[in-house]
Amino acid sequence: MEAQQLHRGRLIDHLQLVVSDIAASKRFYEAVARVLEIPVGGSAADYFWIDELFVSTADSQAAQGHLTGRHHLAFQARDRKVVDAFYRAGLEAGGRDNGKPGERPYHPGYYAAFLLDPDGNNIEAVFHGEAKRSAESVVVTF
Template identity: 45%
Template structure:
């Protein structure tokens, strides 16, 4: 549905490093980056997927909930570990969330700006 999502961050290098490490388990990498004009920033994506774009802002960003799709539960576990190592704050360890549906397996972290970042797998476990 989306081609890309773009939002401002308070500390561009910190947020860029956080998202690259946290989303590495699902193949996200930089596909473009420019600093002029400053609101362009960085575009990150997994091959053939929608893009996540970040740029430096002096405004305090409104909090978002960003949910990314995982192919399997192991990616959710790896995302959670990588996000915490990258400076994210725990907002829900990997596990089933049956209140959404029987196979909703997700993990949640807060990014450096306080955005709620989720990786979710909708498939049954192995």
């Protein structure tokens, strides 16, 4: 069995979105994940995952036949250029504009872009400005 690594220590352990069109969602999320340098963890016919984000069809065992509602999810971006690239890649992969890249009033330096994914979920990439991290994440290896 191949070793698996998880990155932990951030606020959310994992999030699952249940979508109506798995192919459209996979195209969208793989495009924005490439720009954000987040590796795709794996996939099957009815699901895929990227880091702590799991996306599945309503027919998957975990979904139990129900679509999720509209959600907001924000990915961390390394810098403003990555936020801009996220926005372009997401639009090219079927996302819809929900807020062009730019400064937001949430705190000084908050630079973000918003897209609606194929199911209408509000997906954001945000760079919080120059800051020093104690670590990128906690790596757990099985």
